[in-house]
Amino acid sequence: DIQMTQSPSSLPASLGERVTISCRASQGISNNLNWYQQKPDGTIKPLIYYTSNLQSGVPSRFSGSGSGTDYSLTISSLEPEDFAMYYCQQDASFPFTFGSGTKLEIK
Amino acid sequence: EIQLQESGPGLVKPSQSLSLTCSVTGYTITSGYDWSWIRKFPGNKMEWMGYISYSGSTNYNPSLKSRISITRDTSKNQFFLQLNSVTTEDTATYYCARSGYYSGVDYWGQGVMVTVSS
Numbered sequence: 001d002i003q004m005t006q007s008p009s010s011l012p013a014s015l016g017e018r019v020t021i022s023c024r025a026s027q028g029i030s031n032n033l034n035w036y037q038q039k040p041d042g043t044i045k046p047l048i049y050y051t052s053n054l055q056s057g058v059p060s061r062f063s064g065s066g067s068g069t070d071y072s073l074t075i076s077s078l079e080p081e082d083f084a085m086y087y088c089q090q091d092a093s094f095p096f097t098f099g100s101g102t103k104l105e106i107k
Numbered sequence: 108e109i110q111l112q113e114s115g116p117g118l119v120k121p122s123q124s125l126s127l128t129c130s131v132t133g134y135t136i137t138s139g140y141d142w143s144w145i146r147k148f149p150g151n152k153m154e155w156m157g158y159i160s161y162s163g164s165t166n167y168n169p170s171l172k173s174r175i176s177i178t179r180d181t182s183k184n185q186f187f188l189q190l191n192s193v194t195t196e197d198t199a200t201y202y203c204a205r206s207g208y209y210s211g212v213d214y215w216g217q218g219v220m221v222t223v224s225s
Contacts, residue, residue: 034211038147042200042218049211056213087153091211095168098153 002026002090006099012107013078021073021102023066023088032092033071035064038085038101047086048073078104109133111203111216119197119223125190129203129216130183137161137181140207144177144188146199147218154199158206159186193223 003026013019023033031051038044046055048064051071061076075082083106088099115127129142136142143158157167159177167175171190179186190197201221205214 032209036212042220044202044212044215044218046211046213046215049213050209055211085151089153089155089211091206094155094166095170096155098155101151101153 001095002029002093002097004088004090004097004099006088006102008102009100010103010105012105014107015078015080017078019075019078019104021086021088021104023071023073023099025069025071025090025092028068029090029092031067032090033064033066034089034091035062035073036087036089037082038087040084075104109205109214111205111214113201113203113216113219115201115219115221117220117222119193119221120225121194121223122192125188125193125197125221125223127188127201127203127219127221128185129187130185131205132184134205136179136184136186140205141166142177142179142186143204143206143212145202145204145212147202148199156188156190195223197221198223 005024007022033051035048052064063074086102110132112130119125139161141158141160144156147153157177159165174191176189200218202218203216204212206212
């Protein structure tokens with residue numbers, strides 16, 4: 001299985017701040033990397049697919065980049081609704097696997 | 108609007124089978140995409156359990172291969188998860204989801220919490 005190492009596990013930040021979450025795969029995944037946001041009520045929202053493509057309805061302050069084994073999610077200016085859990089996930093090779101999550105918290 | 112909704116018992120006894128239903132509205136499951144079950148354990152770890160494709164083929168996580176079955180009822184536009192011989196380690200929130208090549212999961216159910224306990 002491809003292991004996904006996500007960092008940091010916790011990220012305190014302030015409104016308006018720019019933040020970046022990283023995800024490293026144990027082998028190359030050819031940009032097959034997706035990002036999701038989970039709110040405290042358990043609902044999961046898709047954010048980005050295939051490294052850098054925004055899912056429908058996702059604000060442009062979210063962006064993704066990367067290649068090979070290293071990928072990142074950037075939020076350019078934090079809004080109150082952005083404080084949540086974030087997960088990366090690879091679908092290059094089944095079983096598809098997730099990172100361990102990053103909790104974005106208000107500083 | 109595409110919606111997925113999980114249903115099933117919230118409590119299952121150890122050694123029994125866990126059975127969940129995902130009801131899909133707004134899209135016909137035989138039209139395209141893969142239809143998956145994904146779970147999130149207490150403590151945030153997430154696991155992709157398996158999927159059934161629009162054509163009916165299945166693919167299961169090898170970690171579950173001997174215990175899992177994903178089937179469907181096309182007349183009801185539903186797909187199902189059965190997980191046999193559950194233990195307390197199967198306590199999790201279970202999500203059904205739609206995914207495709209180069210699209211990731213683009214629709215998620217709201218999730219159903221299942222506790223395995225005697």
